Amino acid sequence: MSRILVVDDDLSVRVLLKSILARDEHEVVESADGKSAFSSLSKGKPDMILLDLMLPDYNGLDILNELKQDRELESIPVIVLTGSADRESKLTALGSGAVDFISKPFLPEEVILRVNTQLKLHDLIKSLRIAVDNLESDVLAAGKIQNALVPQSNPQGLAVEWIYEPSYRVGGDIFDVFKLSDNRFFVYLADMSGHGVNAAMLSVMVHRFIEDFRIGMGDRDFDLGVFMKELDKSFVFERFNLFFTIVSAIVDVKKGFVLLSNAGHPTPLMQREGSVQFLEGKREALVGINMIHGDVSKIPFRNGDRLLLYTDGLIEVMNEKGEMYGEERLKNLMERSSDTDIRSASLNLKSSYESFKGSALAEDDITALLIEF
Structure with a gap:
């Protein structure tokens, strides 16, 4: 009535x-x-x-x-x-x-x-x-959870700068940097497929899995290949209806090398002595389709070298004309920033893609990690 x-x-x-x-x-x-x-x-x-x-x-x-x-x-x-x-x-x-x-x-x-x-x-x-109000509340809550999981400061002993900008829709980028020992650090950057609360919640679950794996294996025995295979087994597509890409690395600052594993993720960039190259190396399938073999590349570095990890949201950001930012523009920018300090290089990157996209909204999260050895 x-x-x-x-x-x-x-x-x-x-x-x-x-x-x-x-x-x-x-x-x-x-x-x-x-x-x-x-x-x-x-x-x-x-x-x-x-x-x-x-x-x-x-x-x-x-x-x-x-x-x-x-x-x-x-x-x-x-x-x-x-x-x-x-x-x-x-x-x-x-x-x-x-x-x-x-x-x-x-x-x-x-x-x-x-x-x-x-x-x-x-x-x-x-x-x-x-x-709609309930959905907006869920989206805000998911965004706050994601923001709470990303690092708030650098681990002592490794110079890292990052850009983390969730899109206007909640997405699923997640990353972390933590110390395994005095000279070894673990870094990962993952990108969940799709957008919304489901992708955000999967990113939280991946973050939690990595924390539990690290505790279970022990920092000194952290094996990158085993980690990638266990990740693939634990997040099968049939269970979550989502897949994700991830690039993970162990940095040994004393011995001067990076162990790198890439599952479907955009190719990292290495900047050394003014030149920039893509680290093609071994690249595996997406996480979630049971095709990860645990392949790991060993990449030497010297003082002053920089490694850039990023999600496809960066290179696929569009401007008002419908053009993509792209890998070549990213590579050229990194070459031009080689003489600046790491903080300035990160700020230049942020300024570059923001200027490129103008008033266009980013359809995907934009995340980038710049590591200087």
Whole structure:
């Protein structure tokens, strides 16, 4: 049962409408003028208002405008009551926010049909708004969880700068850098397929798996190949309906090499002595389709060399013309930044893609890790 406010100065109209609506089990509240209508609204919010445009103390359109300017009352559906020939008033009322009109004299069947149709639409819109609010809350919560998992500062002994910019949709990039021993560090960067809460939650699960694996294996015995195979076994596509790419590395700063494993991820870049090259090396399939063999590349480095890991959101960011940022532009930028310190190089990268995309929204997360040895 819905509560309907009928505002009309004609008693016979109010009685007739009350009789029609009561037969359909609606509760009717009557008001003979604008003043009593506002008094009634202050005592309780109805589910609908049937509003006559010709009242002794108010123009019905003025009442309609006041309702639509009140945040508490603007959502109430209003059906205006007009004369059958008053076409201009009908159009003006609809343009001012009325949802429908009923022409006098009216048929009982028409009243019931129009009232119930608008009540159903109103309930549907309200349900959709609640669903959207809940979804937005879930997205915000997922984004906060993701942000809480990424590092807040560098581990002592390794120079790392990063860019982490989730897109306007919640995505699934996740990364971490932590110390295995005095001279060994573990770094990973993963990118979940798709967007939204599911991708964000999978990224949280991957992060938790890595923490548990590290504890179970022990920092000194952390084996990159075993890690990649166990990751693939634990996140099968059939279970999660999502897959992901990941590049992971163990950096040994004392012995001067990086152990690198790449599962479907964009090719890392190595910057040394002013030149930049892609580390093609061994590249495996995506995580989740049971095709990881645990292949690991060993890459030597010298003081001053830099390694760039990044997700495809960086090279695939689009500008307003529909052009992609691309690998070549990234490589050229890294070459130009070779003489700057690592912090400036990271800022140059951020400035470069932001300038490139302009006002276009990034469709994917943009994440990059720059490591200097």
